[in-house]
Structures are given as structure tokens and as C-alpha cells.
Amino acid sequence: MSETQVRPDPVMGLYDAPLWEYVKQKELRLQRCADCGEFRYPPGSHCPNCLSENFEWARLSGRGRVYAWCVFHRQYFPEIAVPNPIVMVQTEEGPIVAANLVGSDPSVLRLDLPMEVTFEPVRWANGKEGMIFQWRLAK
């Protein structure tokens, strides 16, 4: 890809920035409660299991299985071409993480198909450079 793809900015609440800093380093990390070990995603203030505010950014294996998907045929964002496949992957650690399917046609998708995370350079709509995580078929 010669030109860096442009993408709508991520939501940036008080707890969101570290996730994207790790993604820039090609690591997928999610918030995990430092007291009871429960993952939470999207990032937020409290553990819904024990109401603790203590957490760490735990690195995921980057592997999971297809849980659901859809394919956009109508274009909603000028910077994102269609067809645009979305795949929701149940990670090995538990959380369901949505991203685009890259590297394959969506007709290959089946429930429980093994997937792995991959990272692509991106320019956010606000002009900043970064990385975005995506799903591809596991090798």
C-alpha cells in the first residue's frame, strides 16, 4: 500500500489512550482488573466484576475465533471503501473484539474460524499517524 490509509479517529475518553499507544508498538493489550483479573473492553473506570479501579494493560495472545461478522455494502464513511467486512472475534482471553477482516474475502468466514491480529499503519482523520489493529486468518 503506497498511501497510508485514513481512518476515523478512535474515541478518546480518559481511559482510551494507552490501548492505542500499545497498538502503535504492534501490541494488542486490553484493560485487566489488577484485583480479580477480569478483562474489560472498551476501556473504562471500574471493573464490573469487583468494582475495583486498579488495572493493568495485559497483552493478549492476539488469537481468537470468529464469533460473528457482517459486510458493509453501503458506504458510511468517505475514507472507508466498500465492501467493508467487519469480523467480531472472541479472543482467547474472552473479550469479543471487532475489527476489519484483512487479507481474505469475507466468503471464507465461518463461525469459530481461527483468527490472528495484525497491525497496519494509519493516518487518523485528525491528521495524526498511528496504527490500527485488524483481524486476518490465522496462519
Next chain:
Amino acid sequence: MANDPQRLKALSNAIAVVGVGETDYASDYPASRAGKPTTDHIGFGIRAFKAALNDAGLRREDIDGVIACSVPLGRLVELLGIEPRFSASSFDPATAYMVAIDAIRNGLAESIALIKSLNYRTAGTQFGGPQAMGADNLYYVYYRPWGFTSQGAFDSVVVQRYIELYGLTHRQLGMVAVAERAWARMNPLAIMQRPMTLDDYLRYPFVAEPLRVPDYCLINDGGTCLIVTSVERARTMARHPTVTVKGLGWGEENAAINQLRPKLHFSRIQMRQAGEQCYEVAGIGPKDIDGFYYYDNFTGELFYILENYGYCREGEAANFIETMGIGPGGKFPVNTSGGMISESYMQGWNAQAEMVRQLRGDAGPRQIPNCRHTHYISNTVARATSMILERDSD
């Protein structure tokens, strides 16, 4: 806390719907599409209110409570020109009924106008894309870096999972939109009047595959008003057969809603809770229902809704729909006004008006024979509500 069946039972037959009014969705639609609406959202609400008063045979002075749904309460009541003893804001029909039951039973008001109105078409309200509304749900906007916004897409992933697990075909999915369109064509208020066969349906493009254009609800302007009062008072009015709120149910599942986890499990926990409570309060169940109504922002939900509310077993809804027939002439009529996909996007309120018409026997060519009980359900990402309306026995 476990629920207390005895206290819950007091919800049953506490209030009755004595007046129904709607704006003319079909004739207002072209004007709103052209950006020249015939009135604003306050105006649509008041038009519906006047129609409901007329239907009930009541005067404006008889109304001493107002519940505003989606429309700003203060401005609405100002232009209604009344000084209610009780007023509140609400959104969905079940919640509004619950508030009305409390107010009427506790003597805070005697006759309450529930007014729903909106102007999403004129306002250009966006449910997906760069201007998607955030509302209370983070997921409406959270997945935008991947282009994953819009409630239709959030339903499409669920329907795709249902297709994979239970073998639903695109043709079977299309039965819902086709049936609702057939009903709409018997309803002069309905916006979508063009005939649609299953083959026509299958020729429409996908928006978010597996959902196509006709699987999506309309976006239009309009208003719906219901006037409710105590059952005792309603029975003395004698203008129409008395239609009571017989059962109400509520269920929630909030764990990991922003990963869409409850939806991806077909909302089975929340819907079963709402159904059990509603049937318990009403003292009747699926076998007693003559007309079924659901919040059809997208058609695909109907399959697992019917399973979760006990009309058929898990994975058997397509077969149930095919066997029974949900359109005109079918044994299991669903959304007989055309619903939100073919009549009007009044967010469940046009279904309320239609249920009352059916229960009174006033539904003209689309009348369900001997319609005594109707069931309405609404399902959002974390919350299911269920209600049963009943016509008094003669």
C-alpha cells in the same frame, strides 16, 4: 432481589387506553423528505393529541397528565395550553405505561396523554457514519475506526450468527419484510405502499450484509398519542370497547453490552425475563395471543424474539413463520399496520395505536378476527420490554 408476584399483579388491568391519535404519516412523508415538513416535532405531537382527544370523546380540560416521549416536555405542554397535575418524560411505550399506572393509581392524575413525536427525517438524524449519534451507548461510536457504526450493522452481525447457527436463508429472512409490506398496503397511513414479492426483496442491495434496504425501518416525522385512564373510568365511557394494559414485563442484560455480547446471544436472557414477568402479570401466555407486534427497527430480530417469548423453540422460528404465515390471511399476524419498516418509524408507538384499533375491531380490511389479546415486545441492546393488551370480554 427476586420479584414479588403479588405486587406485580397489581400492574394488570390498572389502566385502559381510551383514545388513539396519529398524524398522517403517508401524506406528511414527501414534504419532510423534501425538507419542507408540514410542522415540527412539537406540532406533530399536538396534532396526534387532538386526534386522540377526538377519538376518546374527551375535551382538552379532561386531560390532567402528560407524558412526553422523545419530544421536549416543557415546550410541548406550553403549546398544548394545559396545566396538568402530573407530567413526565419517557421514551418507550412500556416505560410510559408503567409511569402512567403509578400516576393514575396514586391519584396524581386521572387521564394522561402519552405523546410521542419526532422529526428525525427533517432533522437529518444520523444513526451511522461520521455524525452517528452517541446516545447512552458507547458502541454507537466506538468502532468507527473500522467503519462499524449504525444499529443496522449491529443487528446484521447478530443475524449472520443466527444464519450460521440455525440455517436461516436469505429468502426466509425476506418473509418478514414482505409480510409487513403486504399489511402496509392495506393501511392508508402507511408510507410504503409499493408491492414487494420475495423475489423483489432479494433484488434489493445489502446495506450491511445480510440485511437489505427493506429490512431497515423508515426514518420519518410524525406523532402518536394515546390517552389512558383508570380501567374503572374507561368502562363508564362506553364510546369504544375497553382496551386494558393486561401484562407488563421487563428484563435486562448489561454485561459487556459494548462488545454486543447480549445481542450476540440473541438477547435470550433479557427477553425470557421480560416474557416470564409479562405472562405472570397477565395470567395468560403465547397461546392466547391473537396479534403479535414487535419493535421492527430491523426485521432479523423477529426470529429469535419469537423463540425467546415461547412461540416456538430455539432455531425453529423460520419454520414457525413459514408454517403459520405472518402476513394478511396468516394464522399468526405480525405488525399488521406495516410496522416501522413499512408504516412509520414511531419507535413502537404506531404499534400501540394499531393494537388498540385491532382490539376494538376498528382495523378495517386488515382486522384480525376476534382479536382479544395483542402482545408487543421491544428489545434494545440491554433491555427487553413486553406488554399484553386486552379487550374487555363482552
